Amino acid sequence: MREVPAYRTRVPWPTPGVLRHRLGLDLRRAVVGAALISALIGCVQLLGYPVFFASWASSATLLLTSPQAPTARPHRVGLSHLVTALIGLACHSVMPNTFWAIGLAVGLSIGLCMLADIIHPPAAANAAFAFVTAASPIVFLMVALLGALGLAAFALASDRWGSSAQEPVNA
Numbered sequence: 001m002r003e004v005p006a007y008r009t010r011v012p013w014p015t016p017g018v019l020r021h022r023l024g025l026d027l028r029r030a031v032v033g034a035a036l037i038s039a040l041i042g043c044v045q046l047l048g049y050p051v052f053f054a055s056w057a058s059s060a061t062l063l064l065t066s067p068q069a070p071t072a073r074p075h076r077v078g079l080s081h082l083v084t085a086l087i088g089l090a091c092h093s094v095m096p097n098t099f100w101a102i103g104l105a106v107g108l109s110i111g112l113c114m115l116a117d118i119i120h121p122p123a124a125a126n127a128a129f130a131f132v133t134a135a136s137p138i139v140f141l142m143v144a145l146l147g148a149l150g151l152a153a154f155a156l157a158s159d160r161w162g163s164s165a166q167e168p169v170n171a
Helices: 016-047 050-065 074-094 099-115 121-132 137-164
Strands: none
Touching: 016 050, 016 137, 050 074, 050 121, 050 137, 074 099, 074 121, 074 137, 099 121, 121 137
């Protein structure tokens, strides 16, 4: 008798109770995530620098869809956004505004975040944003810090929210 590969085995369909639980939890996370991103983008638009929304929206998506992923840990989310912004500013201060300098800044920020074990992939875009915004370094860092703190707080809340929610048994 042949052994059936794991990818061919049938997974039982979740019961209505499990589906309702998952839908309710996902719906709450989505509403809170949308509110967070809206608030962050609103604050940044008031300052006139909405370029950060791309990395923040990507981070929120990762936090909503994979809250238990290693790259979605709160310290990685916050520190990675801040460190990549700092690296982008440092590179922009010593390099010309060219495609290769932007690529080097993004690559360097990814490498240093991996080395420090704080990698959060959406944050790598912050290094490129340092080259394309007209913000002063202080304003740029303040906006990056605002997003880093907001996203880290959301990651922490999402982590605690997800770990405390007991999923019903699929009977």
